[in-house]
Amino acid sequence: MIRRTSAAWPLFCIYAVLIVYASLYPFDNWRFQGVVSWSFLTEPWPRYWTGFDVMSNALGYAPLGFLLAVSLHHTRPHWPAIGLATFFAGVLSLLLESLQMFLPVRVPSNVDTALNIAGAFAGAVVARGLAWVGLVNRWSRFRDRWFELEAGGALALLAIWPLALMFPAAVPFGLGQVLERLETTWVHVLKDTPWLESWPLRDVEFQPMLPITESVCVALGLLLPCLLAYGVVQRRPQRWAVAGVCLTLGLLASALSAALTYGPVHAWGWVSPEVLRGSVMALILALILSLASARMCWVLALAALVLQLSLLNTAAAGVYFPMTLQTWEQGRFIRFHGLIQWLGWLWPYALLVYLVHRLSRAQTVGRG
Structure with missing residues (x-):
């Protein structure tokens, strides 16, 4: 039996790779200072940040949470999409912020981590909201009428x-x-x-x-x-x-x-x-x-x-x-x-x- 493939899953994988690339760019001059510390998580929040920081971090992770939540919507049985999307975004963000300790041009930040998680949470909530009002199922029916099952x-x-x-x-x-x-x-x-x-x-x-x-x-x-x-x-x-x-x-x-x-x-x-x-x-x-x-x-x-x-x-x-x-x-x-x-x-x-x-x-x- 041929099962319908969703385009949300490959798009989610591609978008996750793009986030890794953007977070670790430019990938040069890696250095190890002899100690690995996650003290940036408990540091006081900075007094000033720019609107670009908020947009790039929160909005940057929103599609990630959205795509993962949509992908989970098509699984059987249904998984808790919002919780899993937020958890995955938190793990990914913490991993990338930790790796930034080894890059001289990048600085790990607890604000960036919080904004990333909040953005993924918001994206997952939007996806579940669209599913709740029936728009995701409408798209699925439209796709079934227009495209073959393995069109993902x-x-x-x-x-x-x-x-x-x-x-x-x-x-x-x-x-x-x-x-x-x-x-x-x-x-x-x-x-x-x-x-x-x-x-x-x-x-x-x-x-x-x-x-x-x-x-x-x-x-x-x-x-x-x-x-x-x-x-x-x-x-x-x-x-x-x-x-x-x-x-x-x-x-x-x-x-x-x-x-x-x-x-x-x-x-x-x-x-x-x-x-x-x-x-x-x-x-x-x-x-x-x-x-x-x-x-x-x-x-x-x-x-x-x-x-x-x-x-x-x-x-x-x-x-x-x-x-x-x-x-x-x-x-x-x-x-x-x-x-x-x-x-x-x-x-x-x-x-x-x-x-x-x-x-x-x-x-x-x-x-x-």
């Missing part, structure tokens, strides 16, 4: 995709262009070591993309979430609606990223003729491929993803792209310790793993 992973990837687009890419919607950066980082790590000479390096420099190639990458980047959704949505009108939502969210997320980076006046400055052609291509292909079966959509999504990653990672970024990154990195809220850039780098590879997993499972089931 796909829905989680679709929810993260607009956030990944907040990181500026050399090619709009071209996520996962990491090869050139990985090579530079690896050469820096092996610098002044004998392994650098034996490491195979490229003999030629990457060349900029041709306009037609850029349009193809834009089209593939917009088409991928549509094909991902088609794999878990069976009915054609619903596929059209989901594809329209995906394309709209992709365009709005890219515009918001440009607006936060350069100002609202430049929100649509990234829309070039190549982007327009690619967007039209994506729209036409999304309409045509809505006729395909779910398995065919998985196969086409995998092929499109491999093609896009190949095109992106064998081309050089634009001349002005480093300046774009420099401007983006100055934004505190949009950057958030570099979390968004990790989403932009890793989302297509997470999609790759998901597609391979689903296709291999479908092949195993078909043979059985």
Whole structure:
């Protein structure tokens, strides 16, 4: 018997990893002072704190409590969601605040711990309140009508995709262009070591993309979430609606990223003729491929993803792209310790793993 998978659980796991990253950033200059003390828990509360501290700690943990409470709502038998979410947040917060004792740029705080726990508690209360008034069950019924039972992973990837687009890419919607950066980082790590000479390096420099190639990458980047959704949505009108939502969210997320980076006046400055052609291509292909079966959509999504990653990672970024990154990195809220850039780098590879997993499972089931 196939059980329905909830998107809340993978989103909860991803969000917990992001909290760990944000709490321990920048992960360097670790030091041990000879003694580990939890005296910060009993210290008097500071007289002054900023609104940003309250927002980043309380609101930062609220989605964690919310997602865990929603995940527990679907378990049988029901667990005490509010208590477990608050307890988990307290343990996680205490662990991370304790690890901050080993980081010179971070200071453990009892206020941060209290705000984290309060935020998770509030998020869990909101989740239980929504369940009490029936909204969670309504969403479950809506999901049953629109999506297949095992759609949880796909829905989680679709929810993260607009956030990944907040990181500026050399090619709009071209996520996962990491090869050139990985090579530079690896050469820096092996610098002044004998392994650098034996490491195979490229003999030629990457060349900029041709306009037609850029349009193809834009089209593939917009088409991928549509094909991902088609794999878990069976009915054609619903596929059209989901594809329209995906394309709209992709365009709005890219515009918001440009607006936060350069100002609202430049929100649509990234829309070039190549982007327009690619967007039209994506729209036409999304309409045509809505006729395909779910398995065919998985196969086409995998092929499109491999093609896009190949095109992106064998081309050089634009001349002005480093300046774009420099401007983006100055934004505190949009950057958030570099979390968004990790989403932009890793989302297509997470999609790759998901597609391979689903296709291999479908092949195993078909043979059985």
